[in-house]
Amino acid sequence: MSTTYSIRSNRLIATFDPDGARMRSLCLDNGPNLVLDVDDTTSQELRDAYGGTIVGPVANRVCGGQVSIGETTHQMPCNENGATALHSGPDGLDRAIWTVAAQDRTALQLTHHLPDGHGGLPGNRDIEVWFEVADNTLTFRVTMTTDAPTPASIAHHPYWRVTPEHTLHIHATHYLPTDHANLPTGVVAPVADTLFDHRTARPIDPGTDHNFCVAKQAKAQPAPMATLTTPSCILEIASTEPGLQVYSGAFLPTIPEADIAPQTGVALEAQGWPDAVNHPDFPNVICTPDHPYSQVTQYTLQPAT
Template sequence: MGKTYTIRSNRLTAIWDPDGARLRSLSLDGGPNMVLDVDDAVSGRLRDAYAGTIVGPLANRVRGGTVPLNGATYQMPCNEDGITALHSGPHGLDRATWTVAAQDRSALHFTHQLPDGYGGLPGHRDIDLWCDVMNDTLTLRITLTTDAPTPVSIAHHPYWRVTPDHLLQINAAHYLTTDDTNLPTGQIAPVADTPFDHRMPRAIDTATDHNFCIATARRDRPHAVAMLITRDHILHIASTEPGLQAYSGAFLPDIPATNVAPLAGIALEPQGWPDAVNNPEFPSVICTPDHPYSQTTEYKVQSAT
């Protein structure tokens, strides 16, 4: 493990790694790590599953990696058999070494720059990530400014440790159906009478890797998005983002002698709706010089005991 940075409140301790602006550990009152993590010297396979990183600048899947914008088409590098660009392909923010701009006891400020054309997308982009802990809440604030219109949907990608008796609530009445490549079909479907109805707490279905439609536009302040209940802790997620990608972790690697295995953790990623650049009816993810990108996501943690 390389150099890490620790921030603390009176209750929370968070450990960050500049490699991918990666959350390596989050613990409450000195308890166990609530996110899956493995030292890369043991195995890099969890790292390759985006564990704890910031993903983007265009999170989730983009069909063919193609981005139509203002009469032009931009090509992102694909990293799923040439079919999709997942989390902006092989050179996304998760693979960047972020700069630590400032740190104090309870807060950490990362920065990163993307030059015009990097990752196949237009605009010189300046990204700031502020992480702070206060009492029982970890807050992430992410901003991006650009000198040209460009698509932006950034997400934080931790895998939250779960127990077999976990319960997940998601404040969404609709979700996006997907095809056999896990891309949205364009249909916005009711969750009612499906395995994806989490309006009341229930265990996540192992086939879940879907966007839940939280809102039709980014909000000015965080709203309650999801609640995860495990044997050890209760996690409340609030965000400004209009979507939540929930992934059961069914294809997580099995790493012996660690707590990492399929279904050992689930990803809950506030973000824009996936492949919005190719679905005009989805909430827009286009950022312009006059309308910078800004996201706030809050993780409030309680002990379950």
């Protein structure tokens, strides 16, 4: 079993596991765990559903696992019936044993190296992740450097515990419709008059596993993305990323020992738009030696009133 590492502020306590750089718990004001988690000796099913992990280096789905950079097409391993590479296939960052590089009371740094060709992608890549707490905010920072052009769209993948009484407000006027393989069709569609209109807070439709187009490009500083409200707490997410993938948790496993079942948790993943490597009009996700990848995402929590 992996050793877990804790950080804390005056209001938050968070624990992490180097196996997948997983966030195992996040508690506000000494309250209950706000994210889904289960002991690995009880079940691996939540782990296999990416619960709490860092996913990438290319989060979400890539059509056929194919990435073209210049005149070269790179083949990522597909892990969804040969049709898509989900979260970079079966050996993505979620399966890595990360190195704990530094820790103090309020912050934790983890690192991982991907050699050239790993996961079918070019470049010797070094990824650094920081988690830091201050008062009621958890900040997630990630950077990736490379010695060759390569795609990078890394995401943090906790499942936030919800009840049927939750609502979600998203700062997005458009979303990406998907096809039978849950891949973007290429259309950037208005949310108006659809089940995905979260401009006003509403419950998440069970069929939601879609990207919301919060911005047309990455931002220099975190900007508001979404607010999730449950009977017990309010979560506000701000990020530098242009997309927010929202997954309703419709296919979460049933693990009675941990009070986990379909739709008991939702994933709210700040990231680049999915399959951007195959859609030139989507925000660019290729990083280079001169332009490394970086993301800052902030989770601010407060009790529901």
